[in-house]
Amino acid sequence: MLSEPRSGRLAAWGNALLAGLVSLDDAALGVVGEDTVHRVEGVPGEARPVGLTLALGRLRALGVTGFRVALPAPGHPLGLSGPPEFNARALDAQEAVVAVGAPYGLVPEVDEVGPPGDVRVEVVWHCLPVREAPPADVPSxxxxxxxxxxxxxxxxxxxxxxxxxxxxxxxxxxxxxxxxxxxxxxxxxxxxxxxxxxxxxxxxxxxxxxxxxxxxxxxxxxxxxxxxxxxxxxxxxxxxxxxxxxxxxxxxxxxxxxxxxxx
Structure with a gap:
């Protein structure tokens, strides 16, 4: 998890998007990296999983002004602020993204599909409600x-x-x-x-x-x-x-x- 968490890519490129430094398409490409596809489930107003560009645009419209990373481990809820349901899911994934400015968080679910030698990585981000509170144990x-x-x-x-x-x-x-x-x-x-x-x-x-x-x-x-x-x-x-x-x-x-x- 310490090499390059997907939550880090999502937060970094999402913040670049919010700063007006990259386009929605470029931000999505930066997040996906070498994976095959990323989709987001639970985006407010959407009944089905949607692509990253639509999800990032919708979150921006809902008032998100920044993205933080959480990298929790057992006994160390690093970067989390609750509620317990979100924290448990983030702990299981060992990572999450918490929005700033609107009460949403995203937790990745990673699936590898295909035969050996042709494995494709598909990621579904689950968009869930979070508590708007200071994140746990995050240093400057x-x-x-x-x-x-x-x-x-x-x-x-x-x-x-x-x-x-x-x-x-x-x-x-x-x-x-x-x-x-x-x-x-x-x-x-x-x-x-x-x-x-x-x-x-x-x-x-x-x-x-x-x-x-x-x-x-x-x-x-x-x-x-x-x-x-x-x-x-x-x-x-x-x-x-x-x-x-x-x-x-x-x-x-x-x-x-x-x-x-x-x-």
Whole structure:
């Protein structure tokens, strides 16, 4: 989920649309990305699922002035504001988009169809009522950047100690991410739509690097950790930084709304 959530694409390109920086068609193309098709079910006034262009246009007409991202996990309702029904659906999907200016939220349902080698990804967004309230546990962009740098530093030190001679793939990925935290590879800029501040791209890029680190850690298992206690220690080192990385991603995608609210 940390690489590029679909809710991030929807919020980023939806905000670019609301800012007048892209057309409805371009916004829809940005949201769909490499998927086959996206449709939206439950749009007010529509009895059937509709395309993204119609849904985004209708939400804009209903008073939506921005889009926020939520990336909840068990025990951490990051970005959610209720009601419980919406929160439960968002938690099941591990992501959601919450509108600003009108009480609506969108949760994706992803379906892969077709034979191996020709798999098509179809997404249905469920438009549901949400509570208009401050989202849970969302940091400012500045707070997220500081948290992420500190969390990555601590995780890098812990993982390097757990890998034998510091040569395990997880430790190497951690060191690469830590050294590159001030680098500029353009990952965030490729994901974010027009209108976002450069700092948001920088924070998103680092959060995605951390997401790669976490994925490697789980894919490669214990690596150099040779005891149950060391395996448990690796999990303890990863959990806080994974939480910080999700907070940073939410802050980056929400940066456009944050700027609008500041003036």
């Amino acid at each position: 962009l500045g707070e997220a950047e500081r948290e992420l740098a500190e969390g990555l530093r601590d995780a890098t030190a812990a993982l390097a100690q757990l890998d034998v001679a510091g040569s395990g793939p997880v430790a190497e990925a951690a060191m690469d991410a830590y050294r590159a935290r001030a680098g500029r590879t353009g990952v965030g800029r490729d994901v974010l739509a027009p209108g976002y501040p450069p700092r948001a791209a920088r924070v998103l890029e680092l959060a995605q690097r951390v997401g790669l680190l976490i994925s490697l850690a789980y894919e490669h298992g214990p690596g150099g950790a040779v005891s149950a206690s060391q395996i448990a220690a690796r999990g303890e080192a990863l959990r806080p930084v994974e939480r910080v990385a999700r907070r940073a991603q939410v802050a980056a995608y929400n940066a456009w709304v944050e700027e609008q609210e500041r003036g």
